[in-house]
Amino acid sequence: MESLSNKKKVLEQKPLSFMERMYLPAIVKGMGITISHLFKKEATVRYPEVEREFSTNFRGMHSLKRDENGRERCTACGLCALSCPAEAITMIAAERKPEEKHLYREEKYAATYEINMLRCIFCGLCEEACPKEAIYLDGPIVPADYLRKDFIYGKDKLVEAPLEMKK
Amino acid sequence: MDTGFIIEKFILVAVIFGISLVIAMYSTYAERKVAAFLQDRLGPDRAGPFGILQPLADGVKMFMKEEIIPTTSNRWLFIVGPGLALLCACIGTAVIPWGTPIEIGGKTIPLQVTDINVGVLYIFGVVSLGVYGVMIGGWASNNKYSLLSAIRAASQNISYEIAMGLSIIALLLVTNSLSLKEIVSKQHGFWENGWFTWYFFKQPLGFIIFMVCSFAETNRAPFDLPECETELIGGYHTEYSSMKLGFYLFAEYINMFVSSAVMAALYWGGYNYPGMDYVAVHLGPTWAPLIGTAVFFGKICAFIFFFMWVRWTIPRFRYDQLMNLGWKGLIPLAIANIIITGVVIAIIEKF
Numbered sequence: 226m227e228s229l230s231n232k233k234k235v236l237e238q239k240p241l242s243f244m245e246r247m248y249l250p251a252i253v254k255g256m257g258i259t260i261s262h263l264f265k266k267e268a269t270v271r272y273p274e275v276e277r278e279f280s281t282n283f284r285g286m287h288s289l290k291r292d293e294n295g296r297e298r299c300t301a302c303g304l305c306a307l308s309c310p311a312e313a314i315t316m317i318a319a320e321r322k323p324e325e326k327h328l329y330r331e332e333k334y335a336a337t338y339e340i341n342m343l344r345c346i347f348c349g350l351c352e353e354a355c356p357k358e359a360i361y362l363d364g365p366i367v368p369a370d371y372l373r374k375d376f377i378y379g380k381d382k383l384v385e386a387p388l389e390m391k392k
Numbered sequence: 393m394d395t396g397f398i399i400e401k402f403i404l405v406a407v408i409f410g411i412s413l414v415i416a417m418y419s420t421y422a423e424r425k426v427a428a429f430l431q432d433r434l435g436p437d438r439a440g441p442f443g444i445l446q447p448l449a450d451g452v453k454m455f456m457k458e459e460i461i462p463t464t465s466n467r468w469l470f471i472v473g474p475g476l477a478l479l480c481a482c483i484g485t486a487v488i489p490w491g492t493p494i495e496i497g498g499k500t501i502p503l504q505v506t507d508i509n510v511g512v513l514y515i516f517g518v519v520s521l522g523v524y525g526v527m528i529g530g531w532a533s534n535n536k537y538s539l540l541s542a543i544r545a546a547s548q549n550i551s552y553e554i555a556m557g558l559s560i561i562a563l564l565l566v567t568n569s570l571s572l573k574e575i576v577s578k579q580h581g582f583w584e585n586g587w588f589t590w591y592f593f594k595q596p597l598g599f600i601i602f603m604v605c606s607f608a609e610t611n612r613a614p615f616d617l618p619e620c621e622t623e624l625i626g627g628y629h630t631e632y633s634s635m636k637l638g639f640y641l642f643a644e645y646i647n648m649f650v651s652s653a654v655m656a657a658l659y660w661g662g663y664n665y666p667g668m669d670y671v672a673v674h675l676g677p678t679w680a681p682l683i684g685t686a687v688f689f690g691k692i693c694a695f696i697f698f699f700m701w702v703r704w705t706i707p708r709f710r711y712d713q714l715m716n717l718g719w720k721g722l723i724p725l726a727i728a729n730i731i732i733t734g735v736v737i738a739i740i741e742k743f
Contacts, residue, residue: 248717249600252706259430259705269434 286364305351474639477525530628558726652695
């Protein structure tokens with residue numbers, strides 16, 4: 226049938242010419258190409274010693290942030306859990322006591338906060354949903370483990386380390 | 393035959409055997425390194441500096457692995473196969489002259505295990521015997537793929553042996569001798585009577601045919617159809633495990649070493665190099681032969697590198713292409729080469 230786009234190209238199969246049937250010229254050419262790669266820089270990254278840098282918009286393990294006074298920012302509003310398309314986030318809210326003011330920024334805080342890393346698809350919607358700028362997917366790759374229960378990360382793994390206060 | 397002679401030969405055999413094993417061992421390492429470098433990678437670099445201990449690690453792995461002999465196999469032949477392959481690969485080194493006779497403590501020792509006057513034929517015999525290891529192993533495995541692979545190996549070797557033998561006949565017209573020692577010593581130096589002494593420059597076509605055939609004889613790419621993974625799983629060593637598999641792989645590398653040595657000896661002057669007379673005069677009869685041997689090993693290593701270089705460049709032939717090339721390409725060429733050589737020699741001798 227006539228081609229409408231006129232882009233169709235019928236491949237012609239010609240019998241090999243004498244030079245092609247000799248194989249040798251093509252082989253020499255190919256060997257020239259491979260030997261030129263002997264002098265090129267290798268693409269290998271020696272992984273355990275050298276790590277390739279992530280791109281700037283890489284989304285890795287979550288971290289729960291603290292504010293400038295070292296208090297947890299999360300107020301357990303549940304918007305992250307609501308926005309999560311994979312249903313990976315759960316939390317239990319609790320009310321802050323007066324003596325805990327230096328620990329939590331808002332009056333309500335997350336007593337437990339769990340992310341199931343096997344469910345998480347690292348879409349970053351929790352990050353976008355958070356009104357308190359408390360969760361970011363700025364960590365490394367989530368490491369492998371043996372048991373399913375070990376992939377449910379609690380606050381012990383998620384909350385970032387307290388800031389070193391400058392005196 | 394005195395005891396000294398036996399001890400001398402025994403030491404020489406042990407040294408050559410050791411060297412060929414070490415070279416085969418490090419060929420496996422070199423193969424992976426060359427492959428890596430040609431593909432912009434690094435290759436093994438974890439075991440020791442630059443991965444130099446990798447062959448040892450591989451050897452330990454091979455010995456430690458579970459040895460499986462299929463219950464349906466022919467147990468006796470299954471065990472004989474790899475041994476035969478390795479044996480045939482190793483005994484080929486016996487007739488290769490590694491250097492000019494060396495003088496140690498007033499005693500002249502030839503650096504060749506035995507100078508039989510049909511050395512070239514011996515090498516042919518041993519190399520073609522090597523395919524029995526593959527055939528027996530493949531047949532004894534009682535596995536369709538192994539059997540197919542064994543048949544391929546056998547027919548491929550038979551086809552290419554003819555072209556190889558014919559290309560050698562043209563060389564023998566020039567050398568007038570079948571003894572490897574004489575063939576090499578006739579290539580003395582580098583330049584004589586207005587032409588190169590090395591037989592490559594007298595038999596370039598013969599060399600190319602010989603080289604292509606030795607690729608096929610050693611089952612190396614692009615003629616590694618017996619172990620064509622996409623069609624035959626692992627080929628004749630599909631059922632093999634542990635050190636028996638190791639023997640097959642080892643035999644392949646020793647074969648490569650032997651055929652590199654044969655090519656270097658027959659066509660590239662063996663232990664001869666430009667300016668060897670000057671060196672012989674100045675260094676004396678102990679050190680000069682050693683330098684010649686080193687040069688010879690340099691040539692062998694260059695050929696081994698070439699084998700690897702080709703392997704990582706050219707895709708595998710299809711089986712009909714392989715047979716076409718062997719029977720319709722190389723054999724007529726080799727015969728034409730014999731005729732041309734004969735005519736040229738007749739003209740040179742007449743005028």
